[in-house]
Amino acid sequence: EDKVVQSPLSLVVHEGDTVTLNCSYEVTNFRSLLWYKQEKKAPTFLFMLTSSGIEKKSGRLSSILDKKELFSILNITATQTGDSAVYLCAVESGGSNYKLTFGKGTLLTVNP
Amino acid sequence: EPEVTQTPSHQVTQMGQEVILRCVPISNHLYFYWYRQILGQKVEFLVSFYNNEISEKSEIFDDQFSVERPDGSNFTLKIRSTKLEDSAMYFCASSTTGGPQHFGDGTRLSIL
Numbered sequence: 394e395d396k397v398v399q400s401p402l403s404l405v406v407h408e409g410d411t412v413t414l415n416c417s418y419e420v421t422n423f424r425s426l427l428w429y430k431q432e433k434k435a436p437t438f439l440f441m442l443t444s445s446g447i448e449k450k451s452g453r454l455s456s457i458l459d460k461k462e463l464f465s466i467l468n469i470t471a472t473q474t475g476d477s478a479v480y481l482c483a484v485e486s487g488g489s490n491y492k493l494t495f496g497k498g499t500l501l502t503v504n505p
Numbered sequence: 506e507p508e509v510t511q512t513p514s515h516q517v518t519q520m521g522q523e524v525i526l527r528c529v530p531i532s533n534h535l536y537f538y539w540y541r542q543i544l545g546q547k548v549e550f551l552v553s554f555y556n557n558e559i560s561e562k563s564e565i566f567d568d569q570f571s572v573e574r575p576d577g578s579n580f581t582l583k584i585r586s587t588k589l590e591d592s593a594m595y596f597c598a599s600s601t602t603g604g605p606q607h608f609g610d611g612t613r614l615s616i617l
Contacts, residue, residue, distance in 0.1 A: 427605055434610040441605045492561055495548040
């Protein structure tokens, strides 16, 4: 059975802090790893990672994948209150079916 | 930016009744999915759909569930005889070949 484990499950920081969110996985037929931000409703796409060691960046957010050790990290620098959300890690697996297996998420709270 | 739209945003139904949840995927996407999230739990895969047929379904997706793409734009999830445990947020997603899945805002289904 495919498994995705995120840590920590929750995190409280002050504005301006840097945070690192972790995601480890065990899946058959790995295709990619994705990060999503979930505020009140839809998971919003952040990054899709398919290759080891290549950092993806978008503003203050960055992510990297290690396919040998089967994990990924999501970094957020200079956090803002608007970064408060649940961050979901999901792994895409399977032959041609592209289904996602999600972790439980990390609830990030950024206090002013 | 194109987005996945879902209707209704909230559906309240008596146990045993049939419900149809509707989704309009992003127009150039070819792969369609349904996921559900029971309150406080992980997002779970239900079914994937490509080329007018189901590609894969999870154990949750039993005979009470069905999906359809009745025309060129809509993608529906039907639950024939709802149970209390079907109460959840249902998300529709769509993707291109090899691209990330984009999610709609979800339909909150409440079974009384």
